[in-house]
Amino acid sequence: MKNNNLKAWLYLLPAFVFIGAFLVYPLIDVLIYSFEEGYNFASQTYFGTGGYNYSYVLHDPYFLKALKNTLILVGVTVPLSTIFSLAISVALSSIEKLRNLFQTVYFLPYVTNTLAVGLVFMILFNQTPYTPGLVNTVLGVFGVEPVDFIAGPYWAKMTVLCIYTIWVVMPFKVLILTSALASVNETYYNAARIDGTPKWRVFRKITLPMISPTLFYLVITGFIGAFKAYSDAVALFGVDLNAAEMNTIVGYVYDMLYGNSGGYPSYASAAAIILFAIVLTITCINLLVSKKHVHYN
Amino acid sequence: MKVTLKSLTKKFPSRNKKGDEVIAVNNVTLDIEDGMLIGLLGPSGCGKSTVLNLLSGLLKATDGQIFFGDDDVTGLPPENRGVGLVFQNYALYPHLTVRQNITFPLENRRGKDKLTRAEMNEMALETAKLVQIDTLMDRKPSELSGGQQQRVAIARALVKKPKILLLDEPLSNLDARLRLQTREEIRRIQRSTGITTVFVTHDQEEAMSISDLIVVMREGVVQQVGKPQEVYDSPANLFVAKFLGTPPINVFNGEVRDGKLYIGDEAILDTSLDNCEVDVAIRPEGFELSDNGVLTCELSRVEVMGRDVSIVATHSSAHTPTLRAIIDSDNVISTDRVRFDIKPSKLFVFDKSGNKLTL
Amino acid sequence: MDYEKIEKNALVKKRIQKTFVYILLAVWAVAVLFPFYWMVITSLKEYGAYNSEWTPLLYVLSPTLENYKTAFTAVPLADYFVNTIIFTLGTTAIMLVVTVLAAFAFSRLEFKGKNLVFTLFLSLMMIPSELVVITNYVTVTSLDMRNSFMGLILPSVASVFYIYLLKENFSQIPDELYYAAKVDGTSDLRYLVKVMVPICKPTVVTVTVLKVIECWNSYVWPRLVTDEQAYFLVSNGIQEIRENGFGRDNIPAMMAAVVAISVPLIILFLCFRRKIMEGVSRGGTKG
Numbered sequence: 001m002k003n004n005n006l007k008a009w010l011y012l013l014p015a016f017v018f019i020g021a022f023l024v025y026p027l028i029d030v031l032i033y034s035f036e037e038g039y040n041f042a043s044q045t046y047f048g049t050g051g052y053n054y055s056y057v058l059h060d061p062y063f064l065k066a067l068k069n070t071l072i073l074v075g076v077t078v079p080l081s082t083i084f085s086l087a088i089s090v091a092l093s094s095i096e097k098l099r100n101l102f103q104t105v106y107f108l109p110y111v112t113n114t115l116a117v118g119l120v121f122m123i124l125f126n127q128t129p130y131t132p133g134l135v136n137t138v139l140g141v142f143g144v145e146p147v148d149f150i151a152g153p154y155w156a157k158m159t160v161l162c163i164y165t166i167w168v169v170m171p172f173k174v175l176i177l178t179s180a181l182a183s184v185n186e187t188y189y190n191a192a193r194i195d196g197t198p199k200w201r202v203f204r205k206i207t208l209p210m211i212s213p214t215l216f217y218l219v220i221t222g223f224i225g226a227f228k229a230y231s232d233a234v235a236l237f238g239v240d241l242n243a244a245e246m247n248t249i250v251g252y253v254y255d256m257l258y259g260n261s262g263g264y265p266s267y268a269s270a271a272a273i274i275l276f277a278i279v280l281t282i283t284c285i286n287l288l289v290s291k292k293h294v295h296y297n
Numbered sequence: 298m299k300v301t302l303k304s305l306t307k308k309f310p311s312r313n314k315k316g317d318e319v320i321a322v323n324n325v326t327l328d329i330e331d332g333m334l335i336g337l338l339g340p341s342g343c344g345k346s347t348v349l350n351l352l353s354g355l356l357k358a359t360d361g362q363i364f365f366g367d368d369d370v371t372g373l374p375p376e377n378r379g380v381g382l383v384f385q386n387y388a389l390y391p392h393l394t395v396r397q398n399i400t401f402p403l404e405n406r407r408g409k410d411k412l413t414r415a416e417m418n419e420m421a422l423e424t425a426k427l428v429q430i431d432t433l434m435d436r437k438p439s440e441l442s443g444g445q446q447q448r449v450a451i452a453r454a455l456v457k458k459p460k461i462l463l464l465d466e467p468l469s470n471l472d473a474r475l476r477l478q479t480r481e482e483i484r485r486i487q488r489s490t491g492i493t494t495v496f497v498t499h500d501q502e503e504a505m506s507i508s509d510l511i512v513v514m515r516e517g518v519v520q521q522v523g524k525p526q527e528v529y530d531s532p533a534n535l536f537v538a539k540f541l542g543t544p545p546i547n548v549f550n551g552e553v554r555d556g557k558l559y560i561g562d563e564a565i566l567d568t569s570l571d572n573c574e575v576d577v578a579i580r581p582e583g584f585e586l587s588d589n590g591v592l593t594c595e596l597s598r599v600e601v602m603g604r605d606v607s608i609v610a611t612h613s614s615a616h617t618p619t620l621r622a623i624i625d626s627d628n629v630i631s632t633d634r635v636r637f638d639i640k641p642s643k644l645f646v647f648d649k650s651g652n653k654l655t656l
Numbered sequence: 657m658d659y660e661k662i663e664k665n666a667l668v669k670k671r672i673q674k675t676f677v678y679i680l681l682a683v684w685a686v687a688v689l690f691p692f693y694w695m696v697i698t699s700l701k702e703y704g705a706y707n708s709e710w711t712p713l714l715y716v717l718s719p720t721l722e723n724y725k726t727a728f729t730a731v732p733l734a735d736y737f738v739n740t741i742i743f744t745l746g747t748t749a750i751m752l753v754v755t756v757l758a759a760f761a762f763s764r765l766e767f768k769g770k771n772l773v774f775t776l777f778l779s780l781m782m783i784p785s786e787l788v789v790i791t792n793y794v795t796v797t798s799l800d801m802r803n804s805f806m807g808l809i810l811p812s813v814a815s816v817f818y819i820y821l822l823k824e825n826f827s828q829i830p831d832e833l834y835y836a837a838k839v840d841g842t843s844d845l846r847y848l849v850k851v852m853v854p855i856c857k858p859t860v861v862t863v864t865v866l867k868v869i870e871c872w873n874s875y876v877w878p879r880l881v882t883d884e885q886a887y888f889l890v891s892n893g894i895q896e897i898r899e900n901g902f903g904r905d906n907i908p909a910m911m912a913a914v915v916a917i918s919v920p921l922i923i924l925f926l927c928f929r930r931k932i933m934e935g936v937s938r939g940g941t942k943g
């Protein structure tokens with residue numbers, strides 16, 4: 001038995017080394033950083049412990065801007081992408097012909113480089129002195145004045161960011177929802193058909209409750225994912241997100257750590273922990289709300 | 298409601314690319330009188346469930362017609378047919394209570410048929426009382442036993458006062474004791490509502506015990522239609538003879554020679570048939586022990602089952618390794634070799650392709 | 657009741673619904689595919705032709721591969737590829753070894769405190785990477801591993817989720833197989849390599865492919881720890897091109913670079929389509 005114990009730990013050792021060094025230790029460390037006031041990376045000194053870092057971050061206009069951007073992004077993309085993906089999945093589940101093809105196509109964005117495809121979106125929306133860009137051209141057909149989506153007004157930039165974010169998160173949601181829909185036993189639908197249940201009622205009274213755990217899982221992961229948005233914004237607006245007014249909380253963390261304004265891991269830590277606290281709170285609220293509405297078998 | 302099937306045929310496209318299409322139901326014609334309880338009986342894959350689904354409208358017929366009364370409903374979608382269907386796994390909505398499950402079909406009504414909540418609850422309770430689940434109305438299906446779920450499913454099918462009630466393997470998910478009880482229950486409910494009912498089963502005992510009429514099917518073709526006892530006493534072919542009855546019928550290779558029916562070298566009885574090879578089928582209860590009986594078998598063992606005794610024996614002409622005879626328990630067997638007399642009414646003769654021959 | 661009318665209405669209604677469904681699906685398919693189409697079509701346009709288009713054209717009149725040449729010569733795009741391949745292969749290989757060993761210990765071996773350790777382990781899945789990146793950055797910097805493959809790879813190896821996924825699969829292998837192997841005198845390691853891994857090959861492949869995708873697309877960590885071009889991965893490379901390179905004016909060349917870095921993963925996806933989608937639907941999340 002003793003021998004066995006040793007052997008088991010030996011097998012686990014590599015995993016423990018990696019996870020300990022790069023996951024557990026940093027977790028503890030980041031907490032410590034966040035309370036070491038004004039830790040300076042170059043000199044490895046700090047001038048006290050306390051909540052100053054948090055108060056600094058919470059009063060930093062850049063952080064507040066990033067917080068606002070993130071909240072808008074979350075508030076717009078999570079509901080929209082969930083509703084869209086539900087519509088697409090329901091449609092996808094109702095057909096047989098071409099279903100595999102559609103499924104494959106819909107999944108493509110998942111395997112593509114967020115940075116790279118983001119550049120394509122940037123080009124599509126970009127307005128330059130030489131061309132209004134494709135989107136503006138199309139909008140022009142409907143009589144809309146050209147808008148500079150990439151370097152123009154705030155709402156325009158936010159719109160592009162939301163559109164791209166939705167485009168990026170849809171594949172995962174569609175995939176998960178389609179397999180959830182497929183797992184609903186068909187006899188329920190047959191039973192409902194025999195009883196002459198209208199389609200909309202079948203959807204509301206049978207489909208939705210049956211897939212509610214999955215839907216709820218998607219909402220939670222959607223919230224978490226949207227709160228951590230960063231690379232999509234970089235792809236569209238470049239590395240200097242503060243200048244573009246499009247920074248996100250995660251972007252703020254990285255900026256504090258590195259880059260032009262970098263070198264302040266304690267501020268970065270405080271911001272990261274604030275982010276974590278927000279996500280945790282929202283997840284808990286979600287869980288409480290779901291108790292009422294989600295049906296678990 | 299009288300139900301008529303006319304040359305009903307259902308073909309499914311082949312699973313693999315080059316194979317032929319599968320004919321699940323082949324040219325079925327059937328008249329079902331109003332208020333009858335019909336058992337569709339056959340081994341799995343015989344097309345009985347397909348017939349049920351054609352009746353419900355969940356499947357579309359390839360050919361032929363279905364009439365409810367005088368109305369041709371062949372192309373009608375299920376929601377307009379007014380049938381109640383009880384699924385094999387009951388298909389109760391797990392997130393709804395018993396009451397909500399039962400009122401579900403009623404809530405679908407629109408326009409002038411629309412019911413008030415009070416009316417719906419009234420109807421649900423009435424139906425629940427009929428199937429004796431009125432005390433369970435606020436439970437979820439997962440809190441019910443299999444038999445109770447079955448009743449809820451029947452109540453949900455009945456509450457909308459269907460023209461016909463369809464039951465798909467209604468007893469297959471229940472344990473043996475519940476099965477006996479539930480089949481009586483189905484009979485009772487059907488009697489008290491008077492709804493034309495069709496149920497599907499692979500269990501011949503189940504079908505025989507409660508049906509007014511049984512329809513035996515095989516590979517999509519109706520083999521025989523009749524009252525249970527008639528079909529048992531006068532099977533139309535070897536398949537039906539073998540499919541009905543437990544223990545199963547004993548089949549021997551036989552021969553007609555010069556006006557006598559032989560099994561092996563023993564002449565069993567006289568016949569007017571011409572000389573030919575035949576299959577002879579004898580029900581287990583068709584044997585009588587007799588010292589100068591016409592059929593001699595080697596005794597394997599005797600199984601005492603209380604009221605009856607089951608004699609397991611072998612015969613070189615039998616299709617199966619052992620054959621089984623059931624006799625009264627007051628008979629005493631002491632020899633290795635047993636001789637039987639055969640009751641003529643329990644013996645059937647079929648030609649080698651399985652068709653019935655009249656002696 | 658007019659049955660014929662009902663039948664007809666039902667048929668018409670069904671057809672309208674079907675049409676509507678296909679239109680919806682087709683619209684979304686176009687929305688998904690269009691950016692891909694646009695990057696390809698733009699990458700084939702001549703520099704001059706592209707810049708003279710006031711209204712962007714949906715087609716290309718005289719396709720050219722010139723942009724691809726530019727993309728690979730104006731910046732060391734090929735080097736970025738090599739870096740990404742080294743990073744991806746290195747990370748995935750180490751991850752596989754670590755994951756398989758740990759999953760084996762959790763599923764097959766008995767040791768004190770196994771349940772407790774495993775529970776603690778699972779709870780780590782909830783930790784967002786953004787939290788730990790800060791310390792990792794500091795750690796790597798103080799170990800002087802910035803701008804090195806070690807610094808890139810080591811912190812990217814740990815994946816609690818994949819260990820969990822593989823452990824679940826390993827646990828489904830019947831105990832009898834293990835006992836039979838033990839009776840035959842097979843060592844644990846040999847049993848793991850010769851029996852368990854082959855049996856669970858689908859999951860191993862899924863985990864591998866998912867990790868490859870993750871590595872190929874990773875941007876944040878490489879950006880933090882590399883500032884020398886010699887260690888850029890494709891994501892950082894493309895960002896660099898856009899910020900400081902030819903991306904500012906030569907859009908077709910930038911699109912050529914985008915196509916070049918997107919193609920390998922799309923090919924990988926088309927090859928392992930079913931496995932990837934299955935793996936992701938079993939609980940993967942983006943990133």
